[in-house]
Amino acid sequence: xxxxxxxxxxxxxxxxxxxxxxxxxxxxxxxxxxxxxxxxxxxxxxxxxxxxxxxxxxxxxxxxxxxxxxxxxxxxxxxxxxxxxxxxxxxxxxxxxxxxxxxxxxxxxxxxxxxxxxxxxx
Amino acid sequence: xxxxxxxxxxxxxxxxxxxxxxxxxxxxxxxxxxxxxxxxxxxxxxxxxxxxxxxxxxxxxxxxxxxxxxxxxxxxxxxxxxxxxxxxxxxxxxxxxxxxxxxxxxxx
Numbered sequence: 001x002x003x004x005x006x007x008x009x010x011x012x013x014x015x016x017x018x019x020x021x022x023x024x025x026x027x028x029x030x031x032x033x034x035x036x037x038x039x040x041x042x043x044x045x046x047x048x049x050x051x052x053x054x055x056x057x058x059x060x061x062x063x064x065x066x067x068x069x070x071x072x073x074x075x076x077x078x079x080x081x082x083x084x085x086x087x088x089x090x091x092x093x094x095x096x097x098x099x100x101x102x103x104x105x106x107x108x109x110x111x112x113x114x115x116x117x118x119x120x121x122x
Numbered sequence: 123x124x125x126x127x128x129x130x131x132x133x134x135x136x137x138x139x140x141x142x143x144x145x146x147x148x149x150x151x152x153x154x155x156x157x158x159x160x161x162x163x164x165x166x167x168x169x170x171x172x173x174x175x176x177x178x179x180x181x182x183x184x185x186x187x188x189x190x191x192x193x194x195x196x197x198x199x200x201x202x203x204x205x206x207x208x209x210x211x212x213x214x215x216x217x218x219x220x221x222x223x224x225x226x227x228x229x230x
Contacts, residue, residue: 046209047158047166049219062218063123096165105172107213108156112165 002026004097004113012091012120018084022097022113029073029080030055035100036080037109038071040093048093052100053080087120094118124148124212128222134230135200143225145193145210153189154214160224161206169208170195197227205229 008020022036029036035052042048051061053071061069065084073080084091094115101107125148135141145155153173158166168177173193174186183198197204210222 046223047211047221049217049221052217052219060217064218105154105213107154107216107219108168108171108211109158109166110168112167115165 002099002111004099004111006095006097006113006116008116008118010117010119012087012118013122014088014120015086018082018087018091018118018120020082020095020116020118021079022081024078024080027099029078030075032056033102035102036073037098037100038082039096039098039109039112041096041115042093047096050082054102089120092118092120123218124151124215124220126210126212126220126222128210128225130225131223132226132228134228136230137202138199141197141200141227143195143208143227145195145222147191147212150190151212151214154212155188155193156211156213157186157195158209158211159206160209166209200227
């Protein structure tokens with residue numbers, strides 16, 4: 001059964017870089033049928049899509065975050081990662097990793113990780 | 123960017139009653155709309171996709187309808203486990219993929 005687990009620091013200082021990793025079990029991130037995705041949810045608000053990446057190299061970012069976001073993968077560990085630069089308090093949120101279909105009409109989020117709270121504070 | 127608007131923000135319903143949630147898109151998304159359920163302290167989970175197709179394991183009391191810009195999620199007879207926040211999300215035209223602001227279904 002597919003499981004996704006986020007990991008990384010729970011506290012990041014303003015202006016620094018937020019780095020998170022998602023470890024996938026039950027599927028391979030080399031599966032060309034899926035995107036591997038980051039989503040965040042500020043406290044008390046709705047989810048916000050950050051970006052989607054596929055093993056084939058297609059990567060898409062939210063235009064509102066594109067200048068600060070980088071995603072990458074480590075196929076040997078079946079993990080993918082998020083880096084968000086120059087964080088501010090507005091980046092405080094629960095960060096989720098998820099799996100998304102690549103086929104037209106399946107690009108919803110099939111499965112989510114449990115999420116990890118990242119607080120930006122000095 | 124397609125803006126998704128959900129109404130009402132909060133819906134107070136008694137157990138056993140019917141709940142009707144609305145989601146509106148700023149432009150047509152065809153049927154490329156998903157609904158998610160989020161319980162306190164948990165991640166959202168897929169409830170419905172293609173506007174009206176229930177995800178695996180979702181009870182039949184949940185139904186979805188609509189196309190274009192207007193969508194509805196109906197819970198025919200609310201059970202205690204259904205009290206949660208519901209989000210709609212469009213995947214017709216992206217990036218970006220966009221969510222609505224959510225409807226909280228609470229016990230009346």
